[in-house]
Amino acid sequence: MTNEDLKKAIEKLKDRKIEIEYISKIGEGAWHNVYKMKCHTEEDLVLRIRKKKAYGQFQVFKEIDLITEYESSKVYYKQANQCSFNICPSFFDYYIDESLVFTVESYMGEGKTLPTLSHSQAFSIGKKLGETFKFMQDINPDIKGFGDIIWSGNQLEGEVQQAANDFWQADNDYYLSILNSLSTSDLTFNRDKVGDMIFNLIENRRKKQQKIALVNQDVTPENIILNLDKVSLIDPFPKLDFDLKYAGYFVFCYKFLLPAYSNTTRYQKHAYDQYSKKLSRIADGFINGYILNNENLYKRIVDEYILWTLLEAYEHFEILNENEVDSKTLQQMGDKKMIKSRLLLCLKELENNSLDYGCSLTKTNLSENH
Numbered sequence: 001m002t003n004e005d006l007k008k009a010i011e012k013l014k015d016r017k018i019e020i021e022y023i024s025k026i027g028e029g030a031w032h033n034v035y036k037m038k039c040h041t042e043e044d045l046v047l048r049i050r051k052k053k054a055y056g057q058f059q060v061f062k063e064i065d066l067i068t069e070y071e072s073s074k075v076y077y078k079q080a081n082q083c084s085f086n087i088c089p090s091f092f093d094y095y096i097d098e099s100l101v102f103t104v105e106s107y108m109g110e111g112k113t114l115p116t117l118s119h120s121q122a123f124s125i126g127k128k129l130g131e132t133f134k135f136m137q138d139i140n141p142d143i144k145g146f147g148d149i150i151w152s153g154n155q156l157e158g159e160v161q162q163a164a165n166d167f168w169q170a171d172n173d174y175y176l177s178i179l180n181s182l183s184t185s186d187l188t189f190n191r192d193k194v195g196d197m198i199f200n201l202i203e204n205r206r207k208k209q210q211k212i213a214l215v216n217q218d219v220t221p222e223n224i225i226l227n228l229d230k231v232s233l234i235d236p237f238p239k240l241d242f243d244l245k246y247a248g249y250f251v252f253c254y255k256f257l258l259p260a261y262s263n264t265t266r267y268q269k270h271a272y273d274q275y276s277k278k279l280s281r282i283a284d285g286f287i288n289g290y291i292l293n294n295e296n297l298y299k300r301i302v303d304e305y306i307l308w309t310l311l312e313a314y315e316h317f318e319i320l321n322e323n324e325v326d327s328k329t330l331q332q333m334g335d336k337k338m339i340k341s342r343l344l345l346c347l348k349e350l351e352n353n354s355l356d357y358g359c360s361l362t363k364t365n366l367s368e369n370h
């Protein structure tokens with residue numbers, strides 16, 4: 001990103017009748033440099049200028065991918081706002097040209113940082129998110145189909161269009177196939193106990209087909225503005241997939257993934273391992289808000305947590321089987337040594353769950369005053 005890009009973006013905004021009074025840089029993710037703008041509009045806005053280089057590599061310009069990404073954010077924001085008033089930016093627009101790509105959206109405030117958040121505040125934020133996710137997953141998505149979302153030329157659709165039941169059976173079969181790959185490998189873990197647990201779980205899971213919903217695959221704290229009165233969600237990575245599976249993903253992310261990845265280049269600056277208890281309270285609050293005393297849902301979220309652990313173990317196992325780790329994976333997951341030790345952590349977590357089948361997700365954590 002150069003100052004030239006910023007200047008050009010400001011010019012383009014002028015063409016769109018957005019006059020800037022004041023602009024300052026407020027953040028940076030892997031893909032965008034982010035600026036806050038005071039304008040002649042009612043609300044403050046955010047300008048996100050796309051970087052030309054991400055994860056150390058120049059990005060090839062693919063218009064269709066950019067339209068897909070930004071149109072899906074727009075749809076996600078709209079659907080989330082229908083469920084919880086202004087939880088996401090109410091304004092969102094984008095500009096795509098080979099030489100410059102940017103988005104403009106409502107500024108959602110600064111929010112608290114993890115170190116300044118108390119455990120009970122972490123719980124309330126999680127609860128609010130759990131309630132919103134449940135609400136959002138209960139409505140039918142405007143986009144048809146299943147899987148990754150793609151721009152067909154004039155609308156968004158799911159990558160695959162088949163009967164929902166086919167996806168459901170394939171999803172369940174996939175877990176059994178990766179269990180088989182791990183069990184027949186030379187990895188050391190209690191394959192009988194883990195195997196029995198997964199077989200039982202999948203047998204029950206098949207009978208209760210989940211609903212296809214618009215879900216978010218990027219729920220990390222960087223994409224959540226931790227405001228107590230008004231928690232906000234930004235920068236989603238939407239997909240059409242099963243509802244409880246992704247409720248389980250949120251829990252898995254906050255209870256397992258974030259601390260487990262805090263040794264990588266991508267995540268080390270956040271030091272998530274130092275805040276694992278707080279992250280865990282966000283997950284407890286999330287479950288509380290999502291299940292609303294429905295014990296059945298609690299058990300089903302625990303099952304999804306276990307299945308995400310299995311998927312994570314398998315992903316690590318596959319990367320270890322490759323000759324080389326590519327540069328993006330190196331930054332996001334670490335070198336082979338780190339990947340091996342995280343794989344062992346996943347297997348341990350699976351074994352622990354097979355012992356008491358309640359893992360770190362004990363129900364006593366789910367109350368506000370724990």
Ligand SMILES: Nc1ncnc2c1ncn2[C@@H]1O[C@H](COP(=O)(O)OP(=O)(O)OP(=O)(O)O)[C@@H](O)[C@H]1O
Pocket residue numbers: 026027028029030031032033034046048089105106107108109110222223225234235
């Ligand atoms: N609408 C907004 N309101 C307030 N702050 C924002 C907004 N959008 C972005 N930010 C700030 O800028 C940071 C980076 O923004 P964003 O997540 O959009 O970048 P990115 O490069 O797309 O991220 P990623 O690395 O997750 O793909 C956020 O963590 C947040 O602090």
Ligand SMILES: [Mg+2]
Pocket residue numbers: 029222223235
């Ligand atoms: Mg982000």
